[in-house]
Amino acid sequence: MKQPRHTSTTRGFARTSSLLQSRIRSASEGRGFAQSRVLTHWAEIVGAQIAQTTRPVSITYARNGLGATLTLLTTGAMAPMVEMQKEQIREKVNACYGYRAIQKVRITQTAPTGFHEGRAAFEDAPKAETTPDPRAQEDARTLASDVASDDLRLALARLGEHVLSKRKT
Numbered sequence: 001m002k003q004p005r006h007t008s009t010t011r012g013f014a015r016t017s018s019l020l021q022s023r024i025r026s027a028s029e030g031r032g033f034a035q036s037r038v039l040t041h042w043a044e045i046v047g048a049q050i051a052q053t054t055r056p057v058s059i060t061y062a063r064n065g066l067g068a069t070l071t072l073l074t075t076g077a078m079a080p081m082v083e084m085q086k087e088q089i090r091e092k093v094n095a096c097y098g099y100r101a102i103q104k105v106r107i108t109q110t111a112p113t114g115f116h117e118g119r120a121a122f123e124d125a126p127k128a129e130t131t132p133d134p135r136a137q138e139d140a141r142t143l144a145s146d147v148a149s150d151d152l153r154l155a156l157a158r159l160g161e162h163v164l165s166k167r168k169t
Contacts, residue, residue: 037096045096046089053078054089057108067103076109083107136164 038059043051057071070093074082082089086105093102140160147153 038093041096046092050082050085050089054082059102062103068101069104069106070102071106071108073108073110079107079109132161133165136161139164 038045038056042054042056046054053074055073057073059068059070061068070090072082072089086107090102090105094100137157140157140163143160144153144156147156
């Protein structure tokens with residue numbers, strides 16, 4: 001009797017970027033970015049100096065569909081400098097799109113202290129620290145006590161502590 005041939009559905013390994021591309025695209029399209037490259041490669045598109053002081057916020061399209069407005073976030077002190085470079089920024093972003101997609105560049109100002117926190121908007125928020133449950137710590141140490149390797153025992157105890165803490169919440 002002939003064995004059925006097993007076919008793999010994964011087709012080998014896939015790059016993380018290809019796995020996340022559809023999610024990144026849907027998130028960026030929600031903010032008006034037809035190409036997420038404007039967000040992900042901002043420093044390459046406009047240059048390091050401009051990228052340090054600006055962040056793309058959104059792209060809005062006119063009602064008639066002709067031309068779009070790119071909104072940039074910058075600090076109040078840098079706004080006049082960015083204002084003078086709006087035309088160069090528009091040309092560089094249009095070169096990224098490959099056609100004259102952006103008609104206007106609008107500058108939005110924020111406080112200098114809030115701007116640096118604004119950079120974190122592109123990354124995951126930090127996880128809130130929780131105080132470890134003493135009972136979960138003790139249970140995890142007991143479960144991992146039979147392991148001979150010290151490093152592995154400590155790692156398993158930490159993992160067990162997290163798992164046991166999650167079950168209670």
